[in-house]
Each structure stands twice: as C-alpha cells, then as structure tokens.
Amino acid sequence: MTSTDIVIVGAGPAGIAAAQAASQAGAQVVLVDAMAQAGGRVWAQGRAVDAQVTHRAGTRVVAARGRELLVEDASGAELLRFERLILATGAREILLPFPGWTLPGVVAAGGLQLMVKSGLRLDGRRVVVAGTGPLLLAAAASLRKAGAHVLCIAEQAPRTRIARFAARLVRYPDRAVQALQLRAALARTPYRLGWRLAEARHGENGGLHVLLVDELQRSHAFDVDLLAIGHSLTPELQLASLLGCALHSDPPAVRTDELGASSVSGILAAGEAAGFGGWRKAWIEGRIAGLAAAGRVDDARALLPQAAKERAYAALLHETFAPRRDESPSITGDTLICRCEDVPAAAVMSCGSWREARLQQRCGMGHCQGRLCGTALAIHRGWPLPQDTRIPILPARAATLAHLA
Amino acid sequence: MGVCGECRVTVDGEAGVLACLLPCRDGLQVRTRS
Numbered sequence: 001m002t003s004t005d006i007v008i009v010g011a012g013p014a015g016i017a018a019a020q021a022a023s024q025a026g027a028q029v030v031l032v033d034a035m036a037q038a039g040g041r042v043w044a045q046g047r048a049v050d051a052q053v054t055h056r057a058g059t060r061v062v063a064a065r066g067r068e069l070l071v072e073d074a075s076g077a078e079l080l081r082f083e084r085l086i087l088a089t090g091a092r093e094i095l096l097p098f099p100g101w102t103l104p105g106v107v108a109a110g111g112l113q114l115m116v117k118s119g120l121r122l123d124g125r126r127v128v129v130a131g132t133g134p135l136l137l138a139a140a141a142s143l144r145k146a147g148a149h150v151l152c153i154a155e156q157a158p159r160t161r162i163a164r165f166a167a168r169l170v171r172y173p174d175r176a177v178q179a180l181q182l183r184a185a186l187a188r189t190p191y192r193l194g195w196r197l198a199e200a201r202h203g204e205n206g207g208l209h210v211l212l213v214d215e216l217q218r219s220h221a222f223d224v225d226l227l228a229i230g231h232s233l234t235p236e237l238q239l240a241s242l243l244g245c246a247l248h249s250d251p252p253a254v255r256t257d258e259l260g261a262s263s264v265s266g267i268l269a270a271g272e273a274a275g276f277g278g279w280r281k282a283w284i285e286g287r288i289a290g291l292a293a294a295g296r297v298d299d300a301r302a303l304l305p306q307a308a309k310e311r312a313y314a315a316l317l318h319e320t321f322a323p324r325r326d327e328s329p330s331i332t333g334d335t336l337i338c339r340c341e342d343v344p345a346a347a348v349m350s351c352g353s354w355r356e357a358r359l360q361q362r363c364g365m366g367h368c369q370g371r372l373c374g375t376a377l378a379i380h381r382g383w384p385l386p387q388d389t390r391i392p393i394l395p396a397r398a399a400t401l402a403h404l405a
Numbered sequence: 406m407g408v409c410g411e412c413r414v415t416v417d418g419e420a421g422v423l424a425c426l427l428p429c430r431d432g433l434q435v436r437t438r439s
Contacts, residue, residue, distance in 0.1 A: 034407050036428045041406060058426075060407075092408045111406060111425075340410070367410030395410070395421065 004030045006293050007082035009061055012040020013279040014271025015088035017286030019053045025294035030054045032071055040090055042279045044117045063391035064242050070403055077400035084266045084293040087240050088286060091233040091272035094375045098329035100200030102336055105208045109139040109230035116146040123147035125225040128210050130154035130197050133232040133321040137182045151222050154195035154212050156327045162193050165320040172313055197329040200227055231323045234375055235272045241389040243267055249384045251275060251318050259300050260289035268293055277314025284310055325379050338373040340366020354383050
C-alpha cells in the first residue's frame with residue numbers, strides 16, 4: 001500500500017490547480033485520473049502538471065473505504081492511502097431521452113466536440129445541435145471549424161430566459177466577449193430559442209430525419225447526417241457519495257464550506273463536483289482546496305472573493321440552463337430510458353421510486369449504473385439522483401476487487 | 406467520456422475496454438463483437 005499526504009481524484013482544471021497549489025505549499029501529492037493525459041474534458045489537448053506531482057494517468061478509482069482508495073490501471077490495482085482527499089471528479093453531459101435518441105448518428109455534443117478536437121473531420125456533413133446550455137454554441141463552433149454544415153442550433157430554454165442571461169452577462173466582460181466571438185463565428189447558423197427535440201428517425205442515405213418543436217408547438221424538420229445533443233452537465237458524485245460526503249440535490253453537488261471541505265473530515269471537493277460552473281470556477285476552487293488541504297488556510301481565504309464571483313456566475317448558468325421538465329423533450333411509452341438494460345419509459349413510469357425501478361425493471365442496473373437514466377428520471381419523475389452508491393463505482397476486474405478482501 | 410460504456414470493445418484480447426479512454430496506436434487489434 002502507498003500512503004500520501006494528499007490524493008486528488010480528477011486531472012481537469014480543479015484537480016490540476018489543486019495539485020499545483022498543494023505541491024507548491026510543500027505537500028506530497030498524487031493526482032489520479034482516468035484519461036491518458038491531464039486536462040480533463042475541457043482541455044482535451046492536454047495540460048502540463050507540476051513535476052513534483054505524481055500524476056497517475058489512465059487510472060480509475062473503483063472503490064473506497066475509510067482513508068483508502070482502490071485504483072485500477074492497465075497493469076494492475078492497488079490501495080492508495082491518503083491523509084487528505086480532494087474530489088475533483090468533474091461533470092458528465094446530461095443526455096435526455098426522446099423517441100429515436102438511441103439511433104446511430106445521434107451523438108453527445110460534447111463528445112463529438114472532443115472527437116473533433118482530436119482531429120476528426122466532418123467535411124460537408126449536415127449536423128443539428130440541440131439541447132440546452134452554452135456548450136451547444138461552443139460545440140457548434142468546433143464542428144463548423146471541422147468542416148461540418150451546422151443547419152441549426154436548437155436551445156430549449158425560452159427566449160425570455162436567454163435574454164435575461166445575456167443582459168446579466170455584462171457583469172462578466174470576458175464571457176460576454178467570448179459569447180460575441182462565438183456568435184460571430186456562427187453568424188450564418190440559426191440559433192433557435194425555445195425549440196426542443198421531438199423525434200429522430202432513420203432518414204435518406206443512412207442519415208437521420210429530425211423533428212424539433214418550437215414554443216408555439218410548430219414542428220420543424222431537418223435531414224442530417226449527425227444529431228449532436230446535450231442538456232447541460234451534472235457532476236460526477238459517486239465517489240463522494242460512497243465516502244459518505246453529504247450532497248446537495250438541486251443542483252447536485254458535494255456540500256462544502258467555502259474552502260471546499262465536505263461533511264467528512266479530511267475530504268474536500270472542488271470544481272464541478274462542488275457544483276457545475278465551468279473551468280474558471282473549477283480552477284479557483286481547485287487552488288483554494290489545494291491550499292486548504294496543505295494547511296495554508298490564509299492563502300486559501302485570500303482567493304475567496306474571486307471564487308464568490310465564479311460561484312455567482314455558476315448560479316446564473318444553473319438558473320438559465322438547468323433542464324426543466326416542461327421544456328425538455330417529450331417521451332413516449334416505448335422510448336428507452338435505460339439504454340444499458342433496454343428499459344422503456346412505460347416500464348418505469350409505473351414505479352414509485354428509484355429502488356422500485358431498479359428492483360422490478362432493472363432500470364439503472366447496467367454498465368453506466370444510472371449515470372444516464374438517473375438524470376432523465378430526476379427530470380421526468382422528480383426522483384432525487386441515486387445516492388445509495390455501492391462498490392464498485394465503475395466496472396472493474398475481479399482481481400482488482402480481491403484487494404478489498 | 407468514460408461514462409456510458411456504450412463503446413466497450415475487445416482490445417488485444419482484453420474484453421470490456423472503453424474505447425473512449427484508450428488512445429489509438431499502431432497495431433492495436435480492436436474487435437467490436439466477441
């Protein structure tokens with residue numbers, strides 16, 4: 001077993017900032033991350049990590065108990081012992097179901113953007129980008145740069161709310177400039193507000209026929225090669241939940257004090273894990289948590305005004321873009337809710353709770369363990385996100401689990 | 406990425422590898438069906 005002062009899980013902006021701050025404060029730091037290089041999803045091209053930090057790339061945390069994490073990589077598994085732990089586990093895309101969402105050609109907008117950033121070309125391919133959140137615009141701009149013909153960006157939040165968001169953006173000049181640059185890059189691409197996904201069907205020549213509905217219930221049809229969808233982001237909270245950290249449910253987040261300390265002594269959270277809000281919030285919260293974990297509380301406190309500004313922006317994002325039921329895509333009885341176990345909506349809608357949906361219909365029992373359907377059912381049924389996390393939190397090799405014996 | 410498991414493939418004989426987390430390199434034997 002290896003023992004370290006500070007273990008950080010997740011090498012996105014929050015994890016990198018925390019590692020740098022804690023290491024420069026003299027702590028011994030291990031940074032664990034599932035990807036091959038540091039940077040997380042937002043810096044997909046990769047980011048450097050301080051040389052003093054032990055960066056364990058390609059390593060996934062599959063279980064935890066007490067002050068130990070069970071980690072697995074290509075070559076094997078081991079228990080990592082920590083004095084303090086910083087959860088910088090990031091966020092995943094929310095993909096809300098609608099009829100046809102499992103067809104080939106329907107892809108996650110953020111996922112497609114990542115593939116494009118790694119070199120995928122989309123020359124002449126027709127794409128509709130639909131869902132909600134600022135990520136739609138960023139994704140559309142990347143797709144256009146890769147040669148795609150973006151026919152339409154459909155934002156399900158209504159015009160009134162987007163207008164209010166735009167008016168308040170003047171308090172954040174850097175983001176206002178970025179938004180204007182994005183609009184300029186997308187000048188000839190229609191950006192429709194209050195449009196939601198209704199259906200995708202097989203179209204001509206292996207493509208898709210996509211139907212969207214506007215605020216007046218009028219249908220709009222597009223023939224595309226790809227439909228990129230994304231309904232904002234939600235934090236990865238399985239590890240926090242497993243470790244017994246108290247969570248907020250709306251919006252989902254680890255409950256922390258202003259320095260990032262969770263309800264469990266010695267465990268902190270930063271970035272998306274402490275509430276969705278983008279890389280600037282993640283970076284400053286990562287620095288604060290790293291300094292606090294290394295015992296430099298006064299230095300951490302000095303950064304709180306900056307963090308307050310980013311947290312206010314995060315609240316604005318949530319208020320504007322968190323998907324709401326009456327604005328989200330409609331589902332029918334045979335729409336698949338759980339695509340791991342092929343559970344249709346009709347089977348789940350008769351259940352009274354998550355537990356019942358799991359036990360009786362196997363909803364959320366597959367490979368993703370409810371990461372996709374959990375958010376869909378939080379919206380459609382009002383069930384809180386599943387928090388009764390058990391080990392392993394990710395599929396693992398049997399030999400890995402033997403370390404817990 | 407690394408979330409849904411829809412991209413599981415067999416790589417060089419090891420089943421259940423998430424393709425989205427594995428960088429490509431020359432000579433990888435990738436099978437989409439077992």
